[in-house]
Amino acid sequence: MNKKYIAAASAAAVMVSMISVPAFAVDYPGGSQDTRISTAIEPTYTVTIPADTTVAFNALSTDFGAVTLESAQIDPGKAVKVELDASGSLKNAADADKTIAYTINTADNTAFTSASYQTAGDTTALKIDITQEAWDAAFAGSYSDTVTFTVSYVDAE
Amino acid sequence: MPMKKTAVLLLTVLMMCITSLGVYAESATIAAQVPGTHTVTFVIEGGKVEANGTPVDHTIELDRQRVQTYRLIPDDGYILDQLIYDGEDVTEQVTNNCFTAPPLIRDTEFTVIFRPSRLPQDSSKPFPQSSTEQSIRRTSTPSSQTRDANTVHTGDFNEAVGYFTVLLVLSLCLLIVLTGHKQEKHTTS
Numbered sequence: 001m002n003k004k005y006i007a008a009a010s011a012a013a014v015m016v017s018m019i020s021v022p023a024f025a026v027d028y029p030g031g032s033q034d035t036r037i038s039t040a041i042e043p044t045y046t047v048t049i050p051a052d053t054t055v056a057f058n059a060l061s062t063d064f065g066a067v068t069l070e071s072a073q074i075d076p077g078k079a080v081k082v083e084l085d086a087s088g089s090l091k092n093a094a095d096a097d098k099t100i101a102y103t104i105n106t107a108d109n110t111a112f113t114s115a116s117y118q119t120a121g122d123t124t125a126l127k128i129d130i131t132q133e134a135w136d137a138a139f140a141g142s143y144s145d146t147v148t149f150t151v152s153y154v155d156a157e
Numbered sequence: 158m159p160m161k162k163t164a165v166l167l168l169t170v171l172m173m174c175i176t177s178l179g180v181y182a183e184s185a186t187i188a189a190q191v192p193g194t195h196t197v198t199f200v201i202e203g204g205k206v207e208a209n210g211t212p213v214d215h216t217i218e219l220d221r222q223r224v225q226t227y228r229l230i231p232d233d234g235y236i237l238d239q240l241i242y243d244g245e246d247v248t249e250q251v252t253n254n255c256f257t258a259p260p261l262i263r264d265t266e267f268t269v270i271f272r273p274s275r276l277p278q279d280s281s282k283p284f285p286q287s288s289t290e291q292s293i294r295r296t297s298t299p300s301s302q303t304r305d306a307n308t309v310h311t312g313d314f315n316e317a318v319g320y321f322t323v324l325l326v327l328s329l330c331l332l333i334v335l336t337g338h339k340q341e342k343h344t345t346s
Contacts, residue, residue, distance in 0.1 A: 052186040057191055140192060141190075143191065144188040145186070146185070149184070150181070
């Protein structure tokens with residue numbers, strides 16, 4: 001019985017060693033042949049947005065950082081678009097009906113809603129503006145609001 | 158088998174959707190704090206101020222948006238001259254020595270000045286005072302208006318000078334009389 005097993009194993013080993021991958025050769029009639037080499041580089045980019053900010057009492061204008069395209073490897077004809085979603089009202093923590101109106105503006109006092117960037121280093125400085133009338137009418141308490149920056153890869157305008 | 162094919166198809170569609178979006182969102186929070194109280198700082202000359210029946214010290218702390226009435230009490234012999242609240246002259250708004258401030262919305266300065274109702278009389282000065290001298294005396298503080306009776310000032314009429322003048326005139330008269338008498342003696346002799 002043992003001899004049978006040894007014989008079978010030996011035969012299997014011989015058969016495995018005889019397996020060979022066939023190789024095929026292509027016959028070229030002569031001359032040159034073009035070979036196409038292709039690769040694809042995925043677009044990459046890094047965008048920084050403003051951090052959490054506290055506005056001082058009675059401050060009419062507060063620095064709110066900047067939206068910046070830090071690094072960019074994007075396709076020609078494409079851009080990185082940043083959109084801002086803000087309610088425009090700081091809400092009282094104890095009573096949501098009590099609010100303080102605010103606007104997020106660029107340095108030239110234009111309301112910021114979105115911007116597109118194509119070159120690394122492109123930036124938009126932002127500020128939070130609250131009028132004196134809004135401060136004077138505000139009730140005591142803590143106020144806050146959350147704004148959302150959405151970044152997308154779009155066709156350049 | 159149809160269920161398996163459907164599941165594979167749905168999974169493929171889902172993966173295609175996710176990879177094609179490439180949209181990212183990040184949030185930032187904006188916060189602010191509005192204080193519950195504010196400080197009123199007082200500058201008072203020639204009297205005192207009461208709030209809710211209590212004389213105020215240098216400062217008081219009041220609730221935000223509080224409407225506070227102040228009572229202005231001048232010292233004896235003084236009357237209200239000027240009231241400045243939060244940088245604005247509100248003297249005209251004082252009625253019956255009371256002033257009601259607008260809702261308090263920030264730290265504020267309260268300045269009230271009382272002035273003497275009558276200028277003090279000076280017995281060593283019978284001649285009418287010039288208007289310039291009177292205006293200078295009106296703007297000076299009460300303590301500086303106290304004058305030393307022994308000090309002589311320009312325009313004062315001192316009693317000693319009067320006596321000396323009378324003596325001088327009498328001396329001259331006597332001299333004239335004596336001189337005239339001598340001449341008569343010479344003439345008669």
